[in-house]
Amino acid sequence: MSIALKERDLYLADFVDLQKERETLDPTWLKELRKNAMQVFTRQGYPTLKDEHWRFTNVSPIARTDFTLAPLGQIDAGSLASLDFSDLGIPRMVFVNGRLAPEFCTGLDRLEGVRVLSLSQAIESGEPLLERYYGRCADYADHAFSALNLAFSSEGAFIHVAKGAVVEVPLHLLHIQTAAVDPYRVHPRTLLVSEESSEFTFLESFLGMGDNVYLCSPVTEAVVGDNSKIDHYRLQRESRQAFHMGVNQVQQGRDSSYVSCGIDLGATLTRNDLSCVLNGEGGWAGLNGLYLLNQKQHVDNFTTLRHGAAHCNSREMFKGILDDSARGIFRGRIIVDKGAQKTDSKQTNQNLLLSDNAFVNTKPQLEIYADDVKCTHGATIGQLDETALFYFRSRGIHQTAARSLLVYAFASEVLETLNVAPLKEALISYLTEWLPKGDLVRELYQK
Amino acid sequence: MLEIKNLKVSAGGNEILRGIDLSVKVGEVHSIMGPNGSGKSTLAQVLAGRDTYEVTEGEINYKGQDLLEMDPEERACEGIFLAFQYPVEIPGVSNTYFLKAAINSIRRHHGEQEIDAMEFMGLVREKMKLLHISDDLLKRPVNEGFSGGEKKRNEIFQMLMLEPSLAVLDETDSGLDIDALRTVAEGVNALRDQNRAIIIVTHYQRLLNYIVPDYVHVLSQGRIVRSAGKELALELEEKGYSWLEEQPVGSTG
Numbered sequence: 001m002s003i004a005l006k007e008r009d010l011y012l013a014d015f016v017d018l019q020k021e022r023e024t025l026d027p028t029w030l031k032e033l034r035k036n037a038m039q040v041f042t043r044q045g046y047p048t049l050k051d052e053h054w055r056f057t058n059v060s061p062i063a064r065t066d067f068t069l070a071p072l073g074q075i076d077a078g079s080l081a082s083l084d085f086s087d088l089g090i091p092r093m094v095f096v097n098g099r100l101a102p103e104f105c106t107g108l109d110r111l112e113g114v115r116v117l118s119l120s121q122a123i124e125s126g127e128p129l130l131e132r133y134y135g136r137c138a139d140y141a142d143h144a145f146s147a148l149n150l151a152f153s154s155e156g157a158f159i160h161v162a163k164g165a166v167v168e169v170p171l172h173l174l175h176i177q178t179a180a181v182d183p184y185r186v187h188p189r190t191l192l193v194s195e196e197s198s199e200f201t202f203l204e205s206f207l208g209m210g211d212n213v214y215l216c217s218p219v220t221e222a223v224v225g226d227n228s229k230i231d232h233y234r235l236q237r238e239s240r241q242a243f244h245m246g247v248n249q250v251q252q253g254r255d256s257s258y259v260s261c262g263i264d265l266g267a268t269l270t271r272n273d274l275s276c277v278l279n280g281e282g283g284w285a286g287l288n289g290l291y292l293l294n295q296k297q298h299v300d301n302f303t304t305l306r307h308g309a310a311h312c313n314s315r316e317m318f319k320g321i322l323d324d325s326a327r328g329i330f331r332g333r334i335i336v337d338k339g340a341q342k343t344d345s346k347q348t349n350q351n352l353l354l355s356d357n358a359f360v361n362t363k364p365q366l367e368i369y370a371d372d373v374k375c376t377h378g379a380t381i382g383q384l385d386e387t388a389l390f391y392f393r394s395r396g397i398h399q400t401a402a403r404s405l406l407v408y409a410f411a412s413e414v415l416e417t418l419n420v421a422p423l424k425e426a427l428i429s430y431l432t433e434w435l436p437k438g439d440l441v442r443e444l445y446q447k
Numbered sequence: 448m449l450e451i452k453n454l455k456v457s458a459g460g461n462e463i464l465r466g467i468d469l470s471v472k473v474g475e476v477h478s479i480m481g482p483n484g485s486g487k488s489t490l491a492q493v494l495a496g497r498d499t500y501e502v503t504e505g506e507i508n509y510k511g512q513d514l515l516e517m518d519p520e521e522r523a524c525e526g527i528f529l530a531f532q533y534p535v536e537i538p539g540v541s542n543t544y545f546l547k548a549a550i551n552s553i554r555r556h557h558g559e560q561e562i563d564a565m566e567f568m569g570l571v572r573e574k575m576k577l578l579h580i581s582d583d584l585l586k587r588p589v590n591e592g593f594s595g596g597e598k599k600r601n602e603i604f605q606m607l608m609l610e611p612s613l614a615v616l617d618e619t620d621s622g623l624d625i626d627a628l629r630t631v632a633e634g635v636n637a638l639r640d641q642n643r644a645i646i647i648v649t650h651y652q653r654l655l656n657y658i659v660p661d662y663v664h665v666l667s668q669g670r671i672v673r674s675a676g677k678e679l680a681l682e683l684e685e686k687g688y689s690w691l692e693e694q695p696v697g698s699t700g
Contacts, residue, residue: 408538
């Protein structure tokens with residue numbers, strides 16, 4: 001039990017306030033869910049280093065902090081526009097400190113074949129899919145941050161892609177956390193349901209405006225229908241002092257395709273739980289990630305990929321670039337159920353260390369119960385290839401530039417999985433700022 | 448152009464080059480031959496500035512400058528080009544980009560303007576034709592998925608694009624079939640002129656039928672044991688390297 005009595009009372013007091021506030025807003029089923037979630041949270045508290053799945057990520061800084069609920073954040077159009085990644089030229093739904101900011105939402109009318117509502121709109125209209133799926137996919141019984149989010153989440157997005165709809169235009173869900181004096185917590189939530197044979201791409205970005213301490217613990221649930229294709233990108237660039245504890249839970253139908261790419265740039269402490277279950281035959285799951293860390297940043301990617309049916313393929317590619325004293329943790333669990341014959345699964349985690357003090361701990365974890373499967377995994381932790389570096393220098397390219405080009409080349413494999421061009425470009429721009437002599441990298445992309 | 452005096456080089460505590468003297472003037476083509484382990488590749492790599500080798504003694508003078516004081520990129524900018532024996536693959540960086548970055552780096556070094564797109568493509572087309580390299584090879588990442596022969600041809604292609612003063616070819620012919628060999632030779636011969644020098648490190652004599660050297664040196668156990676004209680290559684072809692090992696060291700013909 002890692003919440004001290006004093007803090008637990010603080011969370012409980014906040015919860016009682018929330019319940020009062022939502023008394024007339026929440027349907028009964030939601031009230032029940034919240035209550036259950038809160039019970040789980042207060043009973044278990046935050047995880048400790050003794051917990052099997054949290055051995056390398058110490059969340060005591062979170063447990064120790066008194067968080068208020070997120071203050072009302074006011075931002076003006078100018079400061080929003082100057083925020084990297086905020087304007088990608090695609091339809092955008094904006095949340096500021098966990099509240100919908102309709103004044104900044106744009107282009108949603110360009111989306112055809114998909115309903116996009118704020119969660120409060122969906123709750124208010126009694127959306128039936130909500131009761132069916134909300135809080136049912138993401139396992140909160142064993143996960144403090146998931147439980148905390150389910151208890152406290154009061155806003156987010158509900159996306160329903162219609163049967164057969166091929167939505168050409170991607171959607172950007174932008175979660176902005178403003179600067180503030182006191183540490184606060186915010187719990188955005190997304191539920192996506194895609195019907196049979198539909199296709200949709202969406203990006204969730206989490207951006208901090210300042211340098212302040214806050215906890216952002218989002219939960220995204222995705223129910224990917226039979227034969228549908230979902231591309232899901234996640235961009236995390238929280239304040240450098242923030243904590244980002246994210247949970248993604250995906251349930252896939254037969255013949256479906258789910259491709260995700262998670263990019264972690266900010267926060268001081270990040271943990272991403274990504275759980276993907278292939279429930280029907282013929283499914284495809286492609287999980288990609290890139291973390292770009294320096295100073296004392298810490299990112300922990302914990303993935304659980306379950307092959308629950310036969311003839312499914314999966315590929316995991318997570319890459320990390322770590323400088324200074326940054327720390328990268330990767331745990332890739334792959335579970336192949338007994339009936340999941342002809343599973344074809346490959347997992348790689350590659351880490352590039354740019355300094356002597358950077359640290360990586362990577363571990364694949366395969367639990368295979370079927371006997372006719374192909375499962376490979378590999379992990380590397382290394383520095384820039386000296387031979388490649390010399391090759392560049394022998395052609396007259398200076399060492400600093402050569403190093404940056406090689407780092408870019410390393411990252412580009414993950415960036416290439418992004419199908420939203422403005423996002424890819426924005427990331428390349430970011431990378432060129434992050435790297436010394438990055439201007440040469442910019443030229444590389446523009447070739 | 449190049450003056451090597453009493454060069455001694457070690458790696459991992461082992462002495463590989465045991466006092467090399469070599470003089471290469473502009474316009475000349477020198478071939479360095481020798482059995483495996485003689486130190487041929489080491490010499491080539493040391494000229495390019497590979498720091499895994501330690502120069503323990505001696506000096507190298509290049510165009511009047513102390514080469515050993517120069518970084519690899521400086522040497523390249525000053526006109527030295529090494530065609531690698533085992534070119535590395537670089538996923539994520541296209542051949543086109545790599546070449547452009549190299550050309551511009553060298554131009555910047557000389558205070559020249561960067562190459563513009565049209566000039567670049569013009570140069571590329573010209574050299575590609577000579578080496579029978581296809582268009583799509585350019586867009587691909589450097590050497591990625593290239594066969595051995597393609598990698599070697601890519602080295603020569605880069606050489607032609609960068610127009611070095613001193614080209615050092617490290618066993619460029621090894622592993623090539625006769626057609627690829629002829630193409631590579633054409634490429635190298637196209638570079639021959641009075642203002643340039645070429646050093647060809649080779650194990651086999653065959654390439655020298657196509658790129659006729661002015662001088663042939665035989666390296667054995669870290670020393671040049673024999674230097675002569677192009678006939679020496681033919682003699683070696685007939686008699687093998689062991690014949691030379693029986694000869695007194697330092698005989699020049």
